[in-house]
Amino acid sequence: MSKLLVKNFSLSIDGFGAGPHQDLEHPLGVRGPELMEWFFTTRAWRQMHGQEGGETGVDNGVAEQGFAGIGAWIIGRNMFGPIRGPWPDESWRGWWGEEPPYHTPVFVLTHHARAPLPMKGDTEFHFVTDGIHAALERAREAAAGRDIRLGGGVLTVREYLRAGLIDELNVALRPVLLGTGEHLFRDIDLHALGYECTRSFSGERAIHLTLRRHARQAGGGA
Amino acid sequence: MSKLLVKNFSLSIDGFGAGPHQDLEHPLGVRGPELMEWFFTTRAWRQMHGQEGGETGVDNGVAEQGFAGIGAWIIGRNMFGPIRGPWPDESWRGWWGEEPPYHTPVFVLTHHARAPLPMKGDTEFHFVTDGIHAALERAREAAAGRDIRLGGGVLTVREYLRAGLIDELNVALRPVLLGTGEHLFRDIDLHALGYECTRSFSGERAIHLTLRRHARQAGGGA
Numbered sequence: 001m002s003k004l005l006v007k008n009f010s011l012s013i014d015g016f017g018a019g020p021h022q023d024l025e026h027p028l029g030v031r032g033p034e035l036m037e038w039f040f041t042t043r044a045w046r047q048m049h050g051q052e053g054g055e056t057g058v059d060n061g062v063a064e065q066g067f068a069g070i071g072a073w074i075i076g077r078n079m080f081g082p083i084r085g086p087w088p089d090e091s092w093r094g095w096w097g098e099e100p101p102y103h104t105p106v107f108v109l110t111h112h113a114r115a116p117l118p119m120k121g122d123t124e125f126h127f128v129t130d131g132i133h134a135a136l137e138r139a140r141e142a143a144a145g146r147d148i149r150l151g152g153g154v155l156t157v158r159e160y161l162r163a164g165l166i167d168e169l170n171v172a173l174r175p176v177l178l179g180t181g182e183h184l185f186r187d188i189d190l191h192a193l194g195y196e197c198t199r200s201f202s203g204e205r206a207i208h209l210t211l212r213r214h215a216r217q218a219g220g221g222a
Numbered sequence: 223m224s225k226l227l228v229k230n231f232s233l234s235i236d237g238f239g240a241g242p243h244q245d246l247e248h249p250l251g252v253r254g255p256e257l258m259e260w261f262f263t264t265r266a267w268r269q270m271h272g273q274e275g276g277e278t279g280v281d282n283g284v285a286e287q288g289f290a291g292i293g294a295w296i297i298g299r300n301m302f303g304p305i306r307g308p309w310p311d312e313s314w315r316g317w318w319g320e321e322p323p324y325h326t327p328v329f330v331l332t333h334h335a336r337a338p339l340p341m342k343g344d345t346e347f348h349f350v351t352d353g354i355h356a357a358l359e360r361a362r363e364a365a366a367g368r369d370i371r372l373g374g375g376v377l378t379v380r381e382y383l384r385a386g387l388i389d390e391l392n393v394a395l396r397p398v399l400l401g402t403g404e405h406l407f408r409d410i411d412l413h414a415l416g417y418e419c420t421r422s423f424s425g426e427r428a429i430h431l432t433l434r435r436h437a438r439q440a441g442g443g444a
Contacts, residue, residue, distance in 0.1 A: 014237075015236075179411035195399055200424070201424065207424070209397065
């Protein structure tokens with residue numbers, strides 16, 4: 001069965017996955033881009049954005065693996081765009097231009113219905129209004145045996161974590177201190193949920209950690 | 223002037239510096255020893271305890287550096303022992319036997335006065351009842367230009383952090399998830415206090431991080 005995976009999720013040493021005050025100008029929050037600096041320098045990221053060059057070291061290998069074998073994505077509405085409340089019209093088409101870097105169906109969690117939005121390069125956004133379990137079911141069907149990648153943001157990952165639905169998280173720990181922002185693991189008991197750290201190694205600009213849920217917990221709720 | 227340093231402070235990935243339910247049987251809390259496994263395997267630790275052998279890699283180098291150039295220690299009462307409230311008698315002499323591994327004056331923060339306690343190997347415990355600033359002053363005098371090491375536990379480090387008194391922290395991040403326990407940085411804005419991460423590298427069993435306070439903040443309160 002396809003797994004639900006969080007890949008390349010960047011965290012500060014003090015545990016923040018996004019800075020404070022997210023808006024159109026600061027989609028990752030204030031100082032949020034510092035979390036992603038390991039990624040922006042890679043060949044993988046530059047290729048995603050139609051650019052040449054980029055580094056090809058350890059961090060790049062991790063970045064490339066983040067897109068391998070993925071048949072569908074799930075993202076929170078804030079990752080899709082800065083608009084809150086009902087859609088004023090259909091003009092917002094994501095942060096990524098006409099050819100987003102997903103190339104699969106992408107299920108967007110929202111409280112406000114909207115027609116599916118096909119984009120160039122086989123990305124199609126589907127707006128799911130009936131919750132995280134429904135989004136996962138639809139993504140699983142669309143992925144057809146491949147894995148499902150859960151994008152973000154922080155609140156979306158926390159919801160899926162608490163529901164015990166994430167099979168594996170790859171975290172990129174950046175050597176920065178944000179001080180404030182959105183904390184990924186606060187008040188979530190990862191040990192009680194059955195997670196353990198199965199791998200850790202250093203890249204050029206981040207430390208990469210794998211957190212995996214024990215098999216003994218795989219069937220149970222949380 | 224001598225600096226106040228936190229060295230080799232072990233943390234789980236989810237930010238805990240000790241497990242829950244600390245007592246005589248679990249001085250580091252339940253599962254707390256998992257945080258220290260990088261240290262227990264080193265030659266430095268074995269030498270401290272009069273044993274042969276031990277590993278001599280990256281983790282050992284960090285462990286050895288933790289004791290270099292230190293002229294005095296400050297520790298919380300819980301690091302000295304499990305007894306709470308007034309001292310029933312003088313029979314508790316620390317966790318470490320007759321020759322503790324400090325070999326300097328050690329200032330123990332407590333609300334309950336007690337006579338100084340000289341031990342073998344030049345360790346002498348002094349019980350300080352008038353707060354963290356007074357303990358730091360006395361330690362600075364005793365250190366005579368060498369640095370002061372702040373041992374622990376978590377609450378003691380948090381008090382000194384919040385007061386803006388720690389010049390540098392060396393954290394050993396262990397690839398384990400405790401889920402519960404004593405969180406080191408929760409609700410402390412390290413960025414606002416002027417800290418940044420100046421170094422990170424992997425050892426055999428831990429990732430070593432250095433957090434240093436900016437010079438621009440060194441004179442100010444917090």
